[in-house]
Amino acid sequence: MEPTDESKITISPMQALSTMEMGRDDVNVVCSYGKISVWFGRTVPRTIIWNVLTCISNVDNLAVHEKEIICNFDDIAVYESYGYVLISYAKTEGGYRATFNVPFLSDKALIYLTDSIFNELKETNVLIDIYWVGDYTNVMRLYQELSNIEEWKLKNITYKDES
Known part of the structure; x- marks a missing residue:
């Protein structure tokens, strides 16, 4: 546009x-x-x-905003403590691919x-x-x-x- x-x-x-x-x-x-x-x-x-x-x-x-983050497994809980809502996660090269909703x-x-x-x-x-x-x-x-x-x-x- x-x-x-x-x-x-x-x-x-x-x-x-x-x-x-x-x-x-x-x-x-x-x-x-x-x-x-x-x-x-x-x-x-x-x-x-x-x-x-x-x-x-x-x-x-x-x-909501959907955010994908590559992180260590333990960091998933840290993102949840920020208010992010975990939708899914899977093991990947470099850690875990975690998908969160940011409400x-x-x-x-x-x-x-x-x-x-x-x-x-x-x-x-x-x-x-x-x-x-x-x-x-x-x-x-x-x-x-x-x-x-x-x-x-x-x-x-x-x-x-x-x-």
């Missing part, structure tokens, strides 16, 4: 929303009814990461996810998918919440009939 001039974007409640793209230069959020994809650029401050994640939690605290209901889990993203950004940009029960109202509520972040803007809207 090409970024567009925010002043030219109008939100139509009469059309079925497919995606809404918003963000700043160092963060991009693409919302649909079932998934939120968030791209964090390497220069994004930790406070902005936290603000984005807590805004999502404020709108839908049942949202947006847990501030503790969000704090650790924020730190994890911030640390990953030292090496590369980070893209995460968050699964939620979004509808038109929740997408609009999320946009309103995120609009409080400095330099936040609406970038693009795609409607279902625009296939």
